[in-house]
Each structure stands twice: as C-alpha cells, then as structure tokens.
Amino acid sequence: MKIVLAPDSFKESMTAKEACMAMERGIKKVINSVEIIHVPMGDGGEGTLDALVDATNGEVFYKDVVAPLGNKVKARFGILGDKKTAIIEMAEASGLYLVDKEKRNPLITTSFGTGELIKEALNKEVNKILIGLGGSATNDGGVGMLQALGVSFKDKNNNEIPYGGGALNKIHYIDVSNLDKRMLNVKIEIACDVKNTLTGPEGASEVFGRQKGASDTDVKVLDENLKHFADISKKIIGKDIDNIQGAGAAGGLGAALIGFCNAEVKRGIDTVIEYSKLEDKLKDADLVLTGEGSIDFQTKFGKTPIGVATLAKKYDVPVIAFGGRIGNGIEELYSLGIDSIIGITPGVIGLDEALKDGKDNLEIAVENILRIITIK
Secondary structure, three states: OEEEEOOOOEOOOEOHHHHHHHHHHHHHOOOOOOEEEEOOOOOOOOOHHHHHHHHHOOEEEEEEEEOOOOOEEEEEEEEOOOOOEEEEEHHHHHEHHHOOHHHOOOOOOOOHHHHHHHHHHHHOOOOEEEEEOOOEOOOOOOHHHHHHOOOEEEOOOOOEOOOOHHHHHHOOEEEOOOOOHHHHHOEEEEEEOOOOOOOOOOOHHHHHOHHHOOOHHHHHHHHHHHHHHHHHHHHHHOOOOOOOOOOOHHHHHHHHHHHHHOOEEEEHHHHHHHHHOHHHHHOOOOEEEEEEEEEOHHHHOOOHHHHHHHHHHHOOOOEEEEEEEEOOOHHHHHHHOOOEEEEOOOOOOOHHHHHHOHHHHHHHHHHHHHHHHOOO
16 A cells, blocks of 8 residues: 655644654554555745755755844755755745744734845756745835845935835836846746736735734735835836736735746645656655645635645545634545545644644544544
C-alpha cells in the first residue's frame, strides 16, 4: 500500500511538514507495511517557502529587513535545489503575524522589507523569483517594496512619501529610473490564490483591509489612495494595474509586481505542485491524505486540498481531507475530487486548546480513519 501525504500547514498550529509527520504516526498505529510519501504543500501563503525548499533539497537564508511598522525583523527566503530559483513569502517580511493586534494599521504599514528580500535574492544570482502573497499586514500597493528596489515616489514638494497606504494620495510623481536593473533579467512569478482587483468592491482595501486593522473610514481612504496610485502609475508606466485579477493580493503588492516588475500570476497551489513533483508521486498511490486549518466553501478557490484532489482525481486515487475547522459549503468539494472531509477537533474546545493540540488531534483522526479503511 502506498499513501501520499500532501497537507498544507494548519495555521498557528503546525507546519505542513509537521502535519505530514502527525499523519504518518496515525497511519503507523494501524499498519506498518505501507509506503508513505511526504509532500508538504502550500498555496502561496504560509508554508510555501518550506514546502518548496524541502521538496527540492534547497536552502534557507536569513536577512534583517524592515518590518511592517518600520522596525527590524529577521526574515527568511529560500533558494531551491536548482540554485537559480528563489522563493519568498512576503509575510516573512511584511506579514500580519509580525504586528501585535492592537498595533495593526494599514495606513502606516509598509511592504519595504519584501523589497529587501527580493534584492537579497538577486544577490544570489538567481534568474527566477517565486513570491507568495499570502498573510500581508500591508495595504500600500507594493509601494514600499518598490521603494526598496529603487523606485522613488515623490510628493508635490519633491520629497519621498512616507511608509503606508495612508500616504499614497501624496504621490505626485513616480521615478523608475533607479529601479534595480537586475529586475529586468529575472523572471518573477506570483504564487497567489486570490483574484481580487486593486480597488473597488472586490479590491484589496474593501475585502482585506479590516482584518489588517482598518476601520470602515480607513477602508474608504485606503481604496481612494490605491486608485490614486493606479492612476499615476498608468501615466508613468503605461499599464493599467487596477483592473487585473490578482492585483489586489497582499494589499496591492500584486499590482506593483505585475505593473512594475512584469510578474506573471499563477495559482499558488499550481506552483507548489509543479516544483514538488506531486503528480509523479501520487499517480500510483492507493490513497492521498491532505488538509489544512480550515475547510469550507472557499477551499474550492485554489486552496491546497482542492489542488491536490484535482490532481489525484486524474489518476482515480481517493482523497481524504482533514481540517481543524469544517465550515459551510463543503458539499461542493465532493464533486471536485475530495472523497471524505474529516474534522480533527474532538468535541467543543477553545481555539487556543485546538491549536495547541493540533498535531495530536490530527494523528488521532488519521488513525481512526485508517482503522475504518483497513477493516476486513
């Protein structure tokens, strides 16, 4: 029997790699004569860096960069096994988890540190950079990132604008002449699972701003400021960065990468599937186990369990998905390749306890399912 383990991370509870290990422990409580293949996954957010570095025998590097509030943070990026491809999770430098809840304010948070990570990756002489756009604390349209790469955003007094989405309305002129020239010779791929445009009802501010600390009034200001940024950008670079799917990802970082860095947008899960060679590993499997922290109707929009299940369905391999939280709308997922969805939380418990005991709960859930599967 061959079982492929391809979970995403369970946010704030366990990494994808730790989830694989918990699943294996559960399996081995039931059967020993089994081939178990670990393929930690990600969909562009947390865990994507680790998943791709692990899958390709790459290496992780560290760099002190500017955090969302202007302080310093030690952020990671990876170089894949080919030595020519870098993987960056923007959340490492500009993530929401780096800002205490009471201090979250997208009017002042910056993506500058993400630009610093890109520069450090360029110093490794890569020719491709994969950038995961999940989990941002920012709503600055990627302006901070571009500033770190040499682009200048001047106000009407010819001064550089300050950090944050609240300052974008001050942009009077954009000078791209000092953009790091190495960016012209590197391919940028965005790993992203959202299709939001930059502004409007489905834009970065309206959809994601409040979870980053914005009030309703702030959301309106941020949206208007991003629109101002898009209008001036169109005049300077000749591109409409507003009405592009994915432009609103990571507080508009997608727009900056697409417009100023000629980035290509790809579904995050597709990128991880490609580089992890998941298809080769599961096509002759007897069973695939996947999962992530929350499974609900949104899972169908490019989340890891559906990406894995779609691929497994191609080879008629059954798929069981495990989730810390099982929400509404999961019925739709059964027609997309998932055969069973299992919640791992035992009874009514608090969130803190569920997160703390996640590994044990996943192990027990997998064990229980394997006991059912192996009944003769």
